[in-house]
Ligand SMILES: *[C@@H]1O[C@H](CO)[C@@H](O)[C@H](O)[C@H]1NC(C)=O
Ligand SMILES: *[C@@H]1O[C@H](CO)[C@@H](O)[C@H](O)[C@H]1NC(C)=O
C-alpha cells in the first residue's frame with residue numbers, strides 16, 4: 001500500500017515537472033525515507049526512480065536523475081525545476097530535498113618532521129605494517145596512475161573485502177590500477193548538470209587528474225617512498241606519504257569549476273560500498289545546519305559503517321569563525337608550517353633586506369646588479385581593479401620593461417601575476433601581502449624570478465618606492481632578489497599557517513574546531529606529468545613533485561595517519577582514532593614555547609589549533625580514548641535543538657529527545673575537547689558541567705591521576721580525581737564542573753579563555769583542551 005502511494009507520488013511528480021517551466025532547472029539532492037518500501041517490480045531503487053521519472057511519453061525531456069544513492073541512504077539527485085519543489089517536499093516518502101552546492105578545492109620532509117620516516121624505526125609504521133591492509137579513499141580531482149608514488153612494488157594481494165573498480169575512460173586505461181591504486185572512479189553528472197558539458201580539451205571525463213590537486217593529496221596520504229624527489233631542486237629528499245603501503249582509491253569529483261555536492265555524495269556512496277576504511281576530503285565548504293549539508297549527511301552515514309572521515313578546515317584564516325566542515329563526526333584539520341622554508345630575500349637600494357619565500361627554480365637575477373623597482377600604486381587597471389594587482393592586461397610594457405614589479409596579492413593566482421609581469425617585460429616580481437593577508441607567506445613555482453613578502457615588508461617596500469620616486473630624490477628605487485634554496489630545521493616550528501581557518505565553530509560553538517592541525521604549508525608531493533608546477537597552461541615546465549600549501553595538504557596527512565592507527569588497532573571506531581590524535585597532540589614548538597600564529601607572529605590559541613599539532617607516535621598508544629557511537633551524536637543534535645525531522649535527515653534515526661535533554665547539553669557529547677558556552681548577559685555567576693567517559697585502551701590495572709590547568713578566572717573541579725582501571729576496554733566516568741563570574745570574562749574580543757585537563761598514568765598523558773567562552777547575543 002505504501003509502495004503504491006509512493007509510485008503514484010513519483011508519477012505525479014513527473015507530470016508536475018513536465019508541466020513546469022523547463023528552463024529553470026537546478027540540481028537537488030532528494031533523501032528518501034528508508035521505511036518507504038520500493039515496489040517489488042523494480043530490482044533496485046535506481047530502476048524505481050528513473051522508471052517513474054521517464055514513464056510519460058510527453059515531448060518535454062524528462063527530468064534527469066544524476067545519481068542514485070543506495071549505500072549511505074536511499075535517495076537520488078536530479079535536475080528539476082525550482083517551481084516543483086514544494087510538491088516534491090510534500091511527498092510522503094521524501095525525507096528532505098537539499099539544494100546542490102558548489103565547493104572550492106580548498107612531502108619529503110613532513111613524515112620526518114612528524115617522526116615517522118622509515119629510518120626512524122617507527123613503532124607506528126611497524127605495528128601497522130605501514131598500513132598495508134587499509135584502503136584510503138581520496139575524493140578529489142582524480143589521480144595520475146603511473147606516478148612512482150603509486151608504484152605497487154612489493155605489495156601483497158588486495159584484500160578480498162575490496163569491491164571497488166578501476167573505471168576506464170578517455171585516456172585512463174583499466175590497466176592504470178595496480179596493487180597500490182586499487183580503485184579509480186569519476187562523478188561528473190552534477191558538475192555537468194550545473195555547468196553544461198565539459199570541454200574535453202581542457203579536462204578528461206575519466207579518473208585522470210588534469211589539475212594536480214588529487215595526485216598531490218593522494219600521495220600525502222599514502223604515497224610510496226620515492227628517492228631524490230624535489231621541485232625544481234627545492235626540498236630534495238625521499239618523498240613518502242603517511243601510510244606508504246596503504247591502498248589508494250581515487251574518486252574524482254572536482255572539475256575545472258569546482259566540486260558539486262551531488263557528485264561528492266555519489267563518491268561517498270561508492271567509497272563506502274567499495275569497502276574503504278578512510279575517506280579524505282580536501283574541499284572547502286559553506287557552514288550551514290547539518291540537515292542542509294550533504295557532506296555532513298554523507299559523512300554521518302560513512303561514520304556509522306566505521307569509515308573514518310577527515311576533511312580540510314578551509315583556507316579562510318586568519319579571521320575567526322572561518323572553519324568549515326565542522327560536523328562533530330568529521331575530523332576537521334587545520335594547517336601548520338613544518339621546520340622547512342624556502343627563503344628568497346628582497347634587497348632594496350637603501351640596503352634594507354626584506355625576508356621573502358619562493359620556489360622559483362630557473363636562472364636567478366644577475367648577481368650584484370640592482371634593478372629598477374616598479375609599483376603602480378592605486379592607478380586603475382583591468383575591470384576597475386587596481387593595476388597593482390597585476391591582473392591580465394593591467395601592466396604597460398613600456399613602464400615595467402627590465403624592472404622588478406611589486407604586485408599586491410588578491411583576485412588572480414599568485415603564479416598568474418608572475419606570468420603577467422613576465423609577459424609585460426618585467427625581470428622579476430615581489431608579491432606583497434596586504435594588511436588582511438598579514439605575515440602569511442606561501443612559496444610558489446613562479447615563471448620568473450619572484451618572491452613573496454609579508455604585510456610589514458610589503459609596506460616598507462611600497463613606502464621606499466614612494467619616497468625614492470619623489471622629485472628631488474637622489475636615487476630612484478632599485479632592488480634585487482636573493483634566492484637561498486631550501487632551509488631546514490627552521491625555528492620556530494610548527495607554526496599555525498596564516499590561511500588556516502579558525503574557530504569558534506560557527507555551527508556548533510560547543511564543539512571546538514578545527515580538531516587538530518597537521519603539516520599544510522609548502523608540502524612536497526606527487527604531481528601529474530600533464531600539468532605545470534605553477535598550474536599555468538602557458539608554463540611548459542614539468543616536475544614529478546610539486547610544493548603546495550593549504551588545509552587541503554594537511555587533511556590527507558591525518559587521513560594517512562588514521563589508516564596507520566586503524567591498521568594497528570582494527571577495533572577502534574572513527575571517534576576513537578580521532579580521540580587518540582587529539583589527546584596526544586602538542587601545542588609547544590621546537591623552541592619549547594606555545595606555537596605561534598604565522599599571520600601575526602603572536603602566540604596562537606585553541607581557536608587556531610584545536611587540540612594541537614598531531615603527534616603520530618603518541619597517538620599509537622594514547623592510554624585512554626573518548627569513544628562515541630552514532631546514538632551519541634543523535635543526543636548531541638537533540639541538545640543542539642534540532643527538530644526530530646532534521647535529526648532524521650542527518651541520521652535516519654528517530655530521536656527521543658526528551659531522554660537526551662535530560663542528560664544535559666550539547667557540550668556533553670563525549671568529545672576529547674570541552675567548550676563551555678555562556679550567554680553574555682546571563683546571570684552574574686555562571687556554571688556548567690561536562691560528563692566524560694574514558695575507555696582504557698592501554699594496560700590492565702592502570703591508574704590515571706588528573707591535573708587541571710584552569711582557564712584564567714575560571715574554577716574547574718574534576719570528580720573523581722583518580723581513575724583506576726582493572727581491565728583493558730573498561731570505561732569509567734568523570735565529571736568536570738566549571739564555574740566563573742561574568743565580570744571575570746572580559747566582554748568583547750578576548751572573552752575566550754582556555755585551560756587543560758590532563759589524565760596521566762605516569763607513562764602517558766591524555767590531554768583535553770577546556771574552553772570557556774561568552775557568546776555574544778545575536
Ligand atoms: C575547449 O577549450 C579549448 C582550449 O581552451 C578551446 O580552444 C575550445 O574552443 C574549447 N571548446 C569548446 C567547445 O568550448
Ligand atoms: C599581537 O600582540 C600584540 C601585543 O600583545 C597586540 O598588540 C596585537 O594586537 C596582536 N596582534 C593580533 C593580530 O592579534
Ligand SMILES: *[C@@H]1O[C@H](CO)[C@@H](O)[C@H](O)[C@H]1NC(C)=O
Nearest residue numbers: 510639640641642665666667
Ligand atoms: C536550546 O533551547 C534551550 C531552551 O530554549 C536553550 O536553553 C538552549 O540554550 C538551546 N541550546 C542550543 C545549543 O541552542
Ligand SMILES: *[C@@H]1O[C@H](CO)[C@@H](O)[C@H](O)[C@H]1NC(C)=O
Nearest residue numbers: 033034035648652653654655
Ligand atoms: C521506520 O520505521 C520504524 C518502525 O516503525 C520507526 O521506528 C522509524 O522511526 C522509521 N524511520 C523513519 C526514518 O521514519
